[in-house]
Amino acid sequence: MSQDNFKKSDPKIEQAAASDEQIQNLHSVLLREKSEPSEGYTPMPLFLLGFVSAMIFIVSIYFIHHRGGLTEGIHEAALIYDPLFDPKTDGGAQVVQEVDPLVMGKRLYTQVCATCHQVNGQGLPGAFPPLAESEWVLGSEERLVRILVHGLAGPVEVRGNTYNGNMPAFGQGSSYNWTDERISYVLTYIRSEWGNEAEPISPEQVTAIREADGSRSTQYSAEELLAIQ
Template sequence: MKLRKRRKGTKMSQDANSDPRLEVSAASDQDIQAVHASLLHDQKEPKEGFSLMPLFVLGFVSSMIFVVAIYFIHNRAGLSDGLALATTIHHPGYDPQVHGAGDEEVEIDVFAVGQSLYGQACIACHQVNGQGIPSAFPPLASSDWVTGDEERLIKLVLHGLQGPLEVNGAQYNGIMPAFGPSGIYQWSDEKIAYVLTYIRQEWGNEAGEITPDQVTAVKEATASQTGAYTAADL
């Protein structure tokens, strides 16, 4: 059934076959199919000796599966999360603007977020240690303005504060910008609440938390306020 046996029946003129512009075929389509079909299905032909090939292939395939399985298990980081996420990755209605923060309630560390917000704005004047700069910016640490009346603190952060001010016995005359809707920062009620909670609990201050609802309430109550407060107003 080998092709080379079939070839005995053919007569080829070898001289014409040396032309590179032709490609001589050594087997017809029927021969190819017949031979390979018999290789695949015909088990009748007796075989001499013992063929190593099937054994080698079995060993090769098994060892590949073994090695790759170990490799995969060792490097599968994120697979479980990935499978869970796979259903949401391609959702036609998915819009990161809307769904970015996730639909579920997120547990946040108010103190850490407040610290981060402090680092974005307040730190420039009040400094990393909350001590401010003598005769220019008042301290926040151990300041009655910070740890004292909650409503007064919320008001001055929302609308700003300017003019003469006495803190811990020292006199200041500067400008505190507004962080609420009237100012340039436009911070949300949540951001203001978090940063206030932070400054009330850092540097040895031990005052209570301020919630976003408190900020909202003060904001609505002082909606008619235009421009910054002075110390006298408060």
């Protein structure tokens, strides 16, 4: 039996079929107006994708023209900001900063030595000997450099008073590990401060005296130093 025959044969079933059709029509209208909910992300609208790509492109072109040498070699990058640049000299390429031994020496003295020998270089009676007018400071460089590089222990006479303390080593390999330059700066400073007037000591002098001692790692005694001219 065909469907047509069926419909014709029973009007009730025919009516039900018609209303099925109506329901489907109604649903399709609803579906047209509201999209079906779905899982996952909505893809980016095409115009937004185009806009963002265009921005990235434009910014890249802009960066290439305005990067100020940022992606050049390290040498050119160093020229972006050069605090030593002075247009009056050779373009600021090679400006060597001069170190003032007295300025550096004073800084080192204040930070380190003044704890014991005091800012005024007078030391502390009974504990730390004075550096002002000290025969050790004003005398032989050979002894003075050795006191700084290796330290000093045991009895020592300074300006008529005897001290028996312990002066730490400052040279290479000591816990301070000062360079020969630093030692020369601080010694040059103490030889010209508080009324002291003695020749400056150069880094080369410190190097020569330090090397003459080889791998010595013990403090000097005053007695041992006095044997050195």
